[in-house]
Amino acid sequence: MSVTISSEWQRVRMLAAAHQQYEGTRRSPKWFSRPADASPGTNTISQGSDTLADVETSAKKQTDQLGISLSTFQSNHEGQIVDRIQEARGHCDFVILNPGGLTHTSVTIRDALLGVQIPFIEVHVSNIHAREPWRNHSYFSDKAVAVICGLGVFGYTAAIDFIARKLDVQKGS
Ligand SMILES: O=C1C[C@@](O)(C(=O)O)C[C@@H](O)[C@@H]1O
Numbered sequence: 001m002s003v004t005i006s007s008e009w010q011r012v013r014m015l016a017a018a019h020q021q022y023e024g025t026r027r028s029p030k031w032f033s034r035p036a037d038a039s040p041g042t043n044t045i046s047q048g049s050d051t052l053a054d055v056e057t058s059a060k061k062q063t064d065q066l067g068i069s070l071s072t073f074q075s076n077h078e079g080q081i082v083d084r085i086q087e088a089r090g091h092c093d094f095v096i097l098n099p100g101g102l103t104h105t106s107v108t109i110r111d112a113l114l115g116v117q118i119p120f121i122e123v124h125v126s127n128i129h130a131r132e133p134w135r136n137h138s139y140f141s142d143k144a145v146a147v148i149c150g151l152g153v154f155g156y157t158a159a160i161d162f163i164a165r166k167l168d169v170q171k172g173s
Pocket residue numbers: 018019020021033098099100101102103123124125126127128135
């Protein structure tokens with residue numbers, strides 16, 4: 001579907017893949033985006049204690065307030081993410097995607113996103129450009145509406161806020 005708003009509810013899909021960061025229990029740090037070789041105490045913005053459930057709850061609250069319908073999905077399996085993207089065709093105005101490690105490898109997810117022609121924002125909790133050189137390349141960035149990295153989980157909040165404004169402009173409100 002194009003970015004045209006065709007329903008009262010704007011629809012956004014938030015997808016997360018192969019996350020090294022969503023591990024652990026509620027009491028311990030859940031996402032580990034700090035480079036393993038960074039000195040303790042450095043790069044603190046990329047360390048956090050939010051669980052995937054925390055991120056989803058907060059995103060849901062934010063989208064409810066904005067009048068946006070949100071569906072979320074996390075998988076470690078590339079094919080499941082591709083399926084989810086293909087299912088979104090005609091049902092979704094925007095995708096927020098953190099492809100995790102697949103950022104640096106997945107031609108398949110890239111092709112799926114281009115195939116459905118849904119605009120998307122690429123989010124990384126860490127600054128992938130400040131990490132290992134092989135993390136600097138993304139198979140998504142050149143096709144993304146925007147890329148947010150290094151803001152921790154606030155990147156998801158920023159992405160939703162941006163989408164709400166963009167969809168409002170398109171609606172003419
Ligand atoms: O799994 C991840 C998380 C990540 O996408 C991020 O959100 O910072 C960055 C990727 O390089 C890494 O493999």
